[in-house]
Amino acid sequence: MWFRKGVVWLLTACFWLAAPASTAMAYHVTPAQIEALREQARRDMQTSSSFANTIAGIINLTVSPDLSSAFYNVEFPGEPDVDFSTTKLPIYYSFEDKGRSWSPYVGVVLGYLDAKTKVDAISQAFGEQMRWDSNWKGYSGMLEGGCKFTFANGLFVAPGISAGLARLRNSVTYLNDFSRDVAAPVFDGLTANFSVTAMMLSGILSGGYDGKLGALDLKVLAKYTHSYVESVETDDPAQEFNDDIDSLAGRVTLGGPLGVSLAGNPMLWQVFLGGMHFVGQDQEIMGWTYYGELGATIGLDIRRFGLPLSALRVGASIIRGDNISGWSIVVGYTF
DSSP states (O other): OOHIIIIIHHHHHHHHHSOHHHHHTTTOOOHHHHHHHHHHHHHHHHHOSHHHHHHHHHHHHHHOTTSOSEEEEEOOTTSOOEEEEEEEEEEEEEOOOTTOSEEEEEEEEEEEEEEEEEEEEEOTTTOOEEEEEEEEEEEEEEEEEEEEEEOGGGEEEEEEEEEEEEEEEEEEEEOSHHIIIIIHHHHBTTTBSOEEEEEEEEEEEEEEEEEEETTEEEEEEEEEEEEEEEEEEESSGGGOOEEEEEEEEEEEEEEEEEEEEETTEEEEEEEEEEEEEETTOOHHHHSOSEEEEEEEEEEEEOGGGTOSOOEEEEEEEEEEESSEEEEEEEEEEEO
């Protein structure tokens, strides 16, 4: 997630483009000059797509169930690292009937995002060092519904729709006098120390295979999602945005019985290979466009208890992509 190239560009842009009168006065600027810089920042936000694209991308990462719950690190050449983590709590239920080849499903996904990045640059207009820490927190909820159509030999297709709402909050800590005296009054409430609430509406098309490979369980899933993201509440009119995001996700899972029991419950194993790709997205928006994930779990078959859940699983995975890496503790369940 390359917040520096998106939002942070806007945080610093007006200091490259600002009026030369302020330059001559070093950073001892008047209230009128501060307001002029603030208006310049507003114009930059409205004329550039960087703010809208980046905020929409962060909202998508917060809401989308396709992004794995994990700890991520983005390393883009020539830029400071960005660390972020996501937590997703997905609950899906399918209304299956053995007498029919289709089954409606519903899902609820709660999401949380936490991210940190730094700014350490020179203002070309003022010749002063700009230093601050930028933290992001996002909270989301999503409802999804659709229908799974099963064909011969375990093949299936599942169209669906979803609607989500997310709250994104940015907090900036200014680390030197120039940033506190000049940057803060210009950017606070615009591109620093602000909150945005946005909705995300998505159309989903999934397909794959759910069957056997010999004695093992094999599941193959491919999923295409088109999402529309739009702000519904902002701190300033210049922050209003809308954007479209397309993504492709997939996963292959292979598993079976481990051959041993724990407290009378058969143990299970699973390995999986998955990934996610943002279709048509400029790498400079978020700093990465795809990743792959390899992981494994062990689990318990708990059907003998008569619970709604039939199995519980725990494991780990590693993540690698273009400029992005990460790891995850995997917790799963099966109805």
